[in-house]
Amino acid sequence: MPALAPYATVYAPDMMGAGFSDRPAGIDHSVRGTAQRLLRFIEKLGISTFDLLGTSRGGAVAMMAAAECLERNGGPRLRRLILVAPVNPYSAHGQRLAPFFGSILGGELFRLTVVRMSFLYPYFHSRLYADPKTIPPEALAGYTAPLAKAGLFEHALSIAKTWTEDLRGLETALPKLAGVPTLLLWGDKDPAVYASSAEPLAKYFPNSKLIIFRGVGHLPYEECPEEFNRALIEFLTRGELSV
Numbered sequence: 565m566p567a568l569a570p571y572a573t574v575y576a577p578d579m580m581g582a583g584f585s586d587r588p589a590g591i592d593h594s595v596r597g598t599a600q601r602l603l604r605f606i607e608k609l610g611i612s613t614f615d616l617l618g619t620s621r622g623g624a625v626a627m628m629a630a631a632e633c634l635e636r637n638g639g640p641r642l643r644r645l646i647l648v649a650p651v652n653p654y655s656a657h658g659q660r661l662a663p664f665f666g667s668i669l670g671g672e673l674f675r676l677t678v679v680r681m682s683f684l685y686p687y688f689h690s691r692l693y694a695d696p697k698t699i700p701p702e703a704l705a706g707y708t709a710p711l712a713k714a715g716l717f718e719h720a721l722s723i724a725k726t727w728t729e730d731l732r733g734l735e736t737a738l739p740k741l742a743g744v745p746t747l748l749l750w751g752d753k754d755p756a757v758y759a760s761s762a763e764p765l766a767k768y769f770p771n772s773k774l775i776i777f778r779g780v781g782h783l784p785y786e787e788c789p790e791e792f793n794r795a796l797i798e799f800l801t802r803g804e805l806s807v
Contacts, residue, residue: 567793571801572615577605579625581722587715593722595621595730599629606640615644615800620757620782621723623650624734630744631737645746645769646796649754649782653735655761658727666724679717694753694781703786738768746772747799751780751787773799 568574578585579598591597602625606614618626626645633642651658664670678684689704690696710716746769750759759776766774775795780787 567789567797568800571797575605575609577602579622581715581719583710584713587713587719593719594726594733595624595628596632596733598625599632602629603632603640611640613641613643615646616642617646617648617796618650619648619785621651623647624652624730626650627652627741628734628737631740634740634744642744644800645741645744646749646799647746647765648749648784649751649757649759650748650765651731651757652761652765653731654764655758657756657758659731662724662727664724665721666727670724671721674721675717691755692782693787694751694779695787698780698787700786738765741768742770744769744771747796748772748774749777749784749792749795750774751777751782751784753780754782756782 565574565576580591580601581587581593616626616629618624618629626647627650630642630645633640665674678688685708686704689707690699693699748762748766748769750757750762752759762774762776766772777784777788777791785792
């Protein structure tokens with residue numbers, strides 16, 4: 565955010581259920597439901613045009629929000645998309661595990677293991693990085709701090725319940741995004757959303773640029789922040805992409 569501040573007004577909302585936002589029971593946490601709330605957030609702020617950056621599942625939400633935005637008459641106008649290792653239908657990782665945790669049996673197993681075994685958090689966190697040396701010293705504390713607000717794990721399980729349906733819906737929405745200038749950023753060692761899914765996803769974005777960071781995992785903005793910020797700022801300040 566400090567790197568972007570000289571070029572734009574930056575908003576980084578915690579979606580409902582995530583971060584330090586409220587976690588009301590029964591809310592729709594599907595990708596489409598989250599995307600619609602994001603667009604209402606933008607409308608309430610009175611923003612007329614905007615660029616949208618999403619990472620991991622937030623990338624899926626960003627793509628769905630873009631599709632919803634393009635279908636509307638009036639309201640805020642999307643200029644550009646930045647997708648950082650976005651969850652997509654072409655990465656095999658998680659397509660079986662997430663729906664399992666969304667089931668009754670999988671949910672109970674999740675509560676009995678992950679929720680109760682906090683000593684495993686450093687292990688799960690470190691797996692997102694290609695090189696443990698690139699993990700910022702305060703990163704784990706930052707990611708675990710929202711656990712102090714009850715309901716974070718239930719939010720994660722609610723996401724898992726709609727995972728398969730979300731991917732189907734996203735695949736249906738992708739053809740609508742062909743005209744959106746898009747920057748795709750990925751680490752070639754990403755263990756969560758495989759970099760091999762970047763090219764099939766990029767086919768839906770003819771006006772796009774794909775940058776693969778070498779020796780980087782799922783969190784390029786932490787693992788190679790200078791390269792990441794440079795690519796992002798260049799995209800946002802150079803205007804429309806030329807194909």
